Amino acid sequence: MCLAVPMKITNIDGFQCTCEAKGIEREVSLFMLQHEKLERGDHILVHVGYAIQKVSEQDAADSWALFDEVLAADI
Amino acid sequence: MSHSAAERLKSLRALRVDRPVRIMNVCGGHERSISIAGLRAILPDNVELVPGPGCPVCICPEEDVYEAIQLALHEDITLVAFGDMLRVPVNSPKREPRSLEQAKADPARLVVFFAAGFETTTAPVAAMLAEGVPDNLLVLLSGRLTWPAVALLLDSGTPGFDALIAPGHVSTIMGPEEWEFVVDKHDIPAAVAGFTPESLLAAMYSVLRQLGENRHFLDNCYPEVVRPGGNLEARRQLDQVMNVVDANWRGIGIIPKSGFALREAYAAHDARERFRSYADESRKRVGEMPPGCDCAKVVLGKIYPNQCRLYGAACTPRKPIGPCMVSDEGACRIWWSAGYRDNEWEGRKKGSAVG
Ligand code: SF4
Numbered sequence: 001m002c003l004a005v006p007m008k009i010t011n012i013d014g015f016q017c018t019c020e021a022k023g024i025e026r027e028v029s030l031f032m033l034q035h036e037k038l039e040r041g042d043h044i045l046v047h048v049g050y051a052i053q054k055v056s057e058q059d060a061a062d063s064w065a066l067f068d069e070v071l072a073a074d075i
Numbered sequence: 076m077s078h079s080a081a082e083r084l085k086s087l088r089a090l091r092v093d094r095p096v097r098i099m100n101v102c103g104g105h106e107r108s109i110s111i112a113g114l115r116a117i118l119p120d121n122v123e124l125v126p127g128p129g130c131p132v133c134i135c136p137e138e139d140v141y142e143a144i145q146l147a148l149h150e151d152i153t154l155v156a157f158g159d160m161l162r163v164p165v166n167s168p169k170r171e172p173r174s175l176e177q178a179k180a181d182p183a184r185l186v187v188f189f190a191a192g193f194e195t196t197t198a199p200v201a202a203m204l205a206e207g208v209p210d211n212l213l214v215l216l217s218g219r220l221t222w223p224a225v226a227l228l229l230d231s232g233t234p235g236f237d238a239l240i241a242p243g244h245v246s247t248i249m250g251p252e253e254w255e256f257v258v259d260k261h262d263i264p265a266a267v268a269g270f271t272p273e274s275l276l277a278a279m280y281s282v283l284r285q286l287g288e289n290r291h292f293l294d295n296c297y298p299e300v301v302r303p304g305g306n307l308e309a310r311r312q313l314d315q316v317m318n319v320v321d322a323n324w325r326g327i328g329i330i331p332k333s334g335f336a337l338r339e340a341y342a343a344h345d346a347r348e349r350f351r352s353y354a355d356e357s358r359k360r361v362g363e364m365p366p367g368c369d370c371a372k373v374v375l376g377k378i379y380p381n382q383c384r385l386y387g388a389a390c391t392p393r394k395p396i397g398p399c400m401v402s403d404e405g406a407c408r409i410w411w412s413a414g415y416r417d418n419e420w421e422g423r424k425k426g427s428a429v430g
Contacts, residue, residue, distance in 0.1 A: 003104045003270065004195070004244050015206065031202045032309040045247070045300060048157060050199035052306060053247050059299045066271045069111060 004047035005067070006060035009040055017051070019044065021064070083276035084117060090283050095121045098282060099236035099376050101221055102129040102243070103404025104270050110413035112272040114279075122283070125236055126409075127376040128224040131217075132402035134324040134374060135191040139217045142353045143189040146215070150350065152185040153177055157192065175203060178212035187346045191217040195244040197335050198309045201316040204341055215346040218335035219322060221245050222253050227330055228375060229261045235376050238282035239265040240275065243297045248313075250305030251295050258293050269297035316341055325398065326364050326371030368397035373406050380407040384420040387411065 007019035007026065015031045017038075029050045030038060036054050038044070043060040044051035055063075100106055106126040109115065115124055128134060147154040155174040174188035190200045197218030204214065221242055228234045241254040246267045257265045264285035268278035274297055281294040295301055304310075313335075322334020337345040347354060364370055368390070369383035380386055380399065390396040392408055399405035 004247075029199075029202065029206070031206050032198065032306060032312065035308045045244075047195055047244065048199050050202055052195065052198070052244065052309065053300050053302075055300060062271055062273075063269075066108065 004045040004052055006043050006055055006063045007046050008060070009038060009042050009044060012038065012040060017044075019046065080112075080272045080276055083273055083280060087276060087280040087283065088119060090280070090287055092119050092121055092283055092287070095123070096238060096283060096286060097123045097125050097236045098238045098240060098279060099125045099127040099225075099234075100129060100240040100242075100268075101127045101225055102240075102245070103402070103406075103409065104244070105129065105240060105242065105268060105275060106406055106409050107404075107413075108270050108272060108275055110409050110415075112275075114272065114275065118279070122279070124279075125376040125379075126373070126406040127228070127236070128221070128324075128374050129242065130374065130399065130402050130404035130406065131192045131196065131219060133370060133398040133405050134219065134224075134327065135217050135398070136323040136325045138323070138354075139189075139191065139215070142347075142350075143187070143215055145353050146187055146346065146350060150185070150187075152187050152213075153181075154187050154189060156189040157196065174212060175208060178209045182209060182211055185211050185213060187213045187215055189215045189217070193219055193221050193242075193245055194248050194313075195242075197317070198248045198306070198313050201313045201335075202309065204316045204337070204344060205312040208344060210343070213344050213346040213349055214337065216317075216335060216337055218317070219324070220319065220333050220335070222256070223330045223333035224324065224327070224375075225254075226256065227327075229257065229263070234261075234263075237263065238286060239263060240278045240282070241265050241267040241293075243267060243269045243274070243301060246295075246297070246301045246305065248306050248309050250303060250310075251293060251301050252304070255293050258291050262291055264291040264294075266294040266296050267301050269300065324374075326374065365396050370397040370399040370405075370407070373399050379419065380410040381415050381417055381419045383407070384418070386420070387416060387418050 007021040009017050009019045011018040017028050019028050028046050033051045043055045045053045045055050178186040239257050251267045254265050257263050264282040266278035266281040268274045277296040285291050317335040319332050320334050320336045321329050321331050323329050342348045367385050372378045373380050385396050390400050395401045399407040
């Protein structure tokens, strides 16, 4: 349940942002990352609709490689 | 397995572990990665990976689930709960939790958000309340802190593990420092890990090397996400909205200062305050599980899932008996999904693998 998914920010509106991963768009709250400077194109780690940390593009890609494996295993 | 994971494995194998070592993880996400990557099979024979208390659904006390069900049955409310987060972005382009949208969409209807989870999941609930929610949104909170369960095991004198892999996203919120007591008080090596096989192998390498050199410390093997002090803003919001209180863990009992409760300032959004009559003291049956179910022992790492007599026999994901087979974070469910089919209960009589 503590898993978090890295997503890329495509638009920011106050504490709300739209982000994208694997062609899926979601509305995500940036309320827990008020202290971070975030802009379009940045990657964030998303858990239950909230960004919990900013991550680098490389780390986002590494995590997705793992998720692809998990999803392929259909667990 | 990726190149860097293979390199990590090579250096780990080169360490030559000269005695049996049990490494506990306390995160369903870690256990899932370990099982899928098949790490148990490729580690040195005398290294055991023990899944510990890492599933918030498994330890959510029965009385909380009962209360949520009773509310849904008897009150004119909409009950909302967390789903399986890993699949959500792929299968359903919706935002979670949807409780806020639900409450806004129909202001005349009460929405009760049953929020069970560890720190990672409880912090967003605090953030949601701190930001402000409509009057018709209430929270039935069943939040827990992870470290007190590990402290309970360590204080018991028979923890059943020699090293700890600390949870990555709990530490993202709370800071890695939360796990320092494992080293400082109990002299057990610990490493915070992320969720890739590389990160997990790095953490395993770290604790094995610490044991070999007899130099124990808390290693952060997930520094790209886990920063010193954690997410300070998230911790501030948690503290603003919630108190830390004694809490009941299913099958385990009350663990001091291991749960979250809404502060008085947020009482108007507290489902427990609004629906006091549903809290049923008589359902607090500490230590009780479905007959034959060993979830409590599985959660505490005392046995492996397939050492429960019901594993794969009466209990499968299709017909689960205990919560560990229900939740995607439950060790029994993860092991079954990863293909472990042998029931070792019979073998256990001849000699236990886990202490
Ligand atoms: S196999 Fe089923 S009955 Fe046994 S511990 Fe796991 S969930 Fe409980």
